[in-house]
Amino acid sequence: xxQILIIDDERAIRxxxxxxxxxxxxxxxxxxxxxxxxxxxxxxxxxxxxCDIKMPKIDGLEFLSRATEKNPDVPVIMISGHGxxxxxxxxxxxxxxxxxxxxxDLNRLLITIRNAVDKNSLAKETKVLKRKVNRVQExxxxxxxxxxxxxxxxxVAPTDARVLITGENGAGKELVARWLHEKSNRSNGPxxxxxxxxxxSELIESELFGHEKGSFTSAIxxxxxxxxxxxxxxxxxxxxxxxxxxAQAKVLRALQEGKITRVGADKEIAVDVRVIAATNKDLxxxxxxxxxxxxxxxxxxxxxxxxxxxxxxxxxxxxxxNKFLADIAEDYGQAKKSIDPAAMVALQQHNxxxxxxxLRNVVERLIILSGKLITAEDVKNFVLPG
Ligand SMILES: Nc1ncnc2c1ncn2[C@@H]1O[C@H](COP(=O)(O)OP(=O)(O)OP(=O)(O)O)[C@@H](O)[C@H]1O
Numbered sequence: 001x002x003q004i005l006i007i008d009d010e011r012a013i014r015x016x017x018x019x020x021x022x023x024x025x026x027x028x029x030x031x032x033x034x035x036x037x038x039x040x041x042x043x044x045x046x047x048x049x050x051c052d053i054k055m056p057k058i059d060g061l062e063f064l065s066r067a068t069e070k071n072p073d074v075p076v077i078m079i080s081g082h083g084x085x086x087x088x089x090x091x092x093x094x095x096x097x098x099x100x101x102x103x104x105d106l107n108r109l110l111i112t113i114r115n116a117v118d119k120n121s122l123a124k125e126t127k128v129l130k131r132k133v134n135r136v137q138e139x140x141x142x143x144x145x146x147x148x149x150x151x152x153x154x155x156v157a158p159t160d161a162r163v164l165i166t167g168e169n170g171a172g173k174e175l176v177a178r179w180l181h182e183k184s185n186r187s188n189g190p191x192x193x194x195x196x197x198x199x200x201s202e203l204i205e206s207e208l209f210g211h212e213k214g215s216f217t218s219a220i221x222x223x224x225x226x227x228x229x230x231x232x233x234x235x236x237x238x239x240x241x242x243x244x245x246x247a248q249a250k251v252l253r254a255l256q257e258g259k260i261t262r263v264g265a266d267k268e269i270a271v272d273v274r275v276i277a278a279t280n281k282d283l284x285x286x287x288x289x290x291x292x293x294x295x296x297x298x299x300x301x302x303x304x305x306x307x308x309x310x311x312x313x314x315x316x317x318x319x320x321x322n323k324f325l326a327d328i329a330e331d332y333g334q335a336k337k338s339i340d341p342a343a344m345v346a347l348q349q350h351n352x353x354x355x356x357x358x359l360r361n362v363v364e365r366l367i368i369l370s371g372k373l374i375t376a377e378d379v380k381n382f383v384l385p386g
Contacts, residue, residue, distance in 0.1 A: 002117055003027045003044060007037030007063065008052040008079060013102070017050065020106060021113070034058025041067055041074075048116045049076045053084045053091065061091060068095040073123050075116035079104065136178045140323050143313035149176060149305055156303050157183035162255075164240075164300045165278040167307030168354025173278040174238065176305055180276055181234040189233030194226050196247075197239035204247045206263045209254070215264020227260045230273045240300065241281030241292060252296045275300065309354030317348045320356065324363040337367055342376035347383075 004026045008014045011032070018028045029044070031037035035057040041049065049067065053060035064076050075097035080088035088099035097116045100109050139150060156163060157180045165173045174193075181191040199207050206216075210225030226235060237243075243251070254260045255275060259268040277300045286292035310317065321344060329336040352358060362383050370378040 001025070001027045002047040003029065004113065004117075005029045005031065005037060005040055005044070005046045005049045007031045007034060007049065007055070007060075009033055009055045010052070013052075013079070013104075017104070017109075020110070024110060026113075034060065034063045037063055038066060042070070045071065046074055047120055048097070048113055049074060050079055050113070051076055052079045052081070053087050054081060061087065061094070064091055064094060064096055073120060073127075075120055077112055077116060136182050137175060139172065139175055139179065140319050141313060141316035142319065143315045145306075145308045145313055146316060149307065152303070152305055153179050153183060156180065158185055160274050161302045162274070162300050163276045163303045163305060164283070164297075165276065165305045165307060166283070167278075167280065168309050169280050170353075170355030170357045171280075171307040171309055172356060173280075173307050174236070176307060177234075177236045177238075177276045177278060181236075184234065184274070186233050186274060190230055191234045191236060192226050192230035193236040193238060195238045197242035201244035201247065204244060205250060208247065209250065209260045209262055211263035212265045215262075219264065222262075225260065225262065227254060227271050227273055228269065231271050234274045234276055237275060237277040239279060240277040241279035241283055241286055245291075245293070248293050248296050252293060252299060255296075255299045277301075310352040310356065310359065311354075314348050317359070318344050320359055321347055321363055324360050325367065328360075328364050328367050332367070334367075337370065337372060337374055339366075339374040340376060343374050343379045346376050346379040350383075 002025075004021055006014055006017050006021075006028060007030075008017075009032055014030045014032070018030055021028050026047075029040050029046075031040050034051075034055045037049075037051065038058055041063075051060050051063055055063075058066075060078055064078070067074060067076050072095070076095075078088045078091045078096045078099040079102055080099050081102045085099075085101065088096075088101075092099060097119070098112050100112060139146065141147075153176065163177075163180055165176050167173050177193075178191065181187060194207065196204065206219070206223060206225065208225050208227055210223045210228055211219045213219060213222045237251075250260075254271070257268075258272070259270050261268050283292050283297050283301075287294045287297055310320075321339065325339065326336050347359075347362070365382055366374050366378055369382045
């Protein structure tokens with residue numbers, strides 16, 4: 001139920017407003033002066049406040065300034081008597097949502113309150129959504145290797161040291177890179193990701209360093225590369241093991257000198273970028289096979305983080321399953337399903353690929369196909385072949 005606070009020293013006005021708003025379905029609290037109103041405001045998060053301007057002790061403007069400082073999302077509507085209209089206009093400039101004149105026109109008052117409450121709930125929804133979108137997903141796991149990885153992230157993130165993250169596809173390398181950025185002093189800067197395997201080798205240089213208009217046939221306008229885009233932040237080079245040797249040479253130069261040159265340009269541009277790289281390949285083997293430059297390997301791998309596959313940290317499986325059960329239920333807008341301990345053991349004993357996405361898909365399938373309680377039978381029928 002939406003809650004409104006009415007602050008007015010005239011009892012008759014308080015009573016009338018309170019009755020009407022109560023009739024309209026709001027829960028209403030009343031305060032006879034600014035001080036009492038302030039105490040109530042501090043104790044409850046109201047959906048809107050109606051506040052008289054002229055009051056003993058704390059007056060309406062003082063209340064407004066405290067309220068906007070404490071919780072700027074709660075709309076405050078001023079009630080102005082004779083001679084305070086100018087003050088009311090001033091209050092709106094200082095952050096009041098609106099004002100109504102005394103005696104209030106009840107229709108107008110109700111519309112104003114409804115609009116204010118709607119605006120407030122939209123603001124709240126937007127905040128929740130933004131938090132959901134922006135938040136980096138937690139690294140789930142309490143196994144020894146995961147605890148070690150979290151510890152390394154805490155130690156390494158605030159430095160500018162380059163990090164090479166290895167592990168199978170879907171093991172969680174990108175998640176580690178995101179946390180390295182999030183916990184670094186560069187977290188207000190951009191995190192720019194490049195999937196080196198997804199870009200054709202003839203385009204990778206222009207992708208990384210940018211190009212000048214006309215520098216090659218399809219370069220119809222100037223383009224800023226990922227190194228420049230990431231300036232002040234972090235550049236995440238994913239699948240670095242798939243980068244061509246000629247691009248490797250240029251990346252090496254950029255790392256050595258802190259400068260890049262756009263394709264087709266003569267001018268060098270200084271870039272302030274921290275590079276984090278990841279690969280599912282064994283880069284040392286690739287250097288032996290002459291597919292990867294050893295000097296670049298050493299430049300990139302100041303700190304090495306290996307993300308082990310699920311089979312090497314089976315203790316984490318129940319935690320991950322529970323997390324996915326909760327996340328997927330939330331996505332579907334359903335209550336979280338329970339899982340029988342025997343079903344959990346069956347999942348834990350399964351021989352997983354290194355890809356955590358596989359486990360998530362399995363949990364999603366179980367949620368869709370099982371009853372309220374996921375049983376070992378469900379796991380056998382729907383998940384584990386053979
Ligand atoms: N420890 C973890 N806790 C929770 N979720 C995880 C964990 N590790 C990975 N995930 C999730 O699994 C998925 C795959 O992880 P991520 O993309 O980081 O892997 P990757 O190794 O970078 O994969 P790729 O090699 O395909 O780029 C993502 O949705 C990620 O959020």
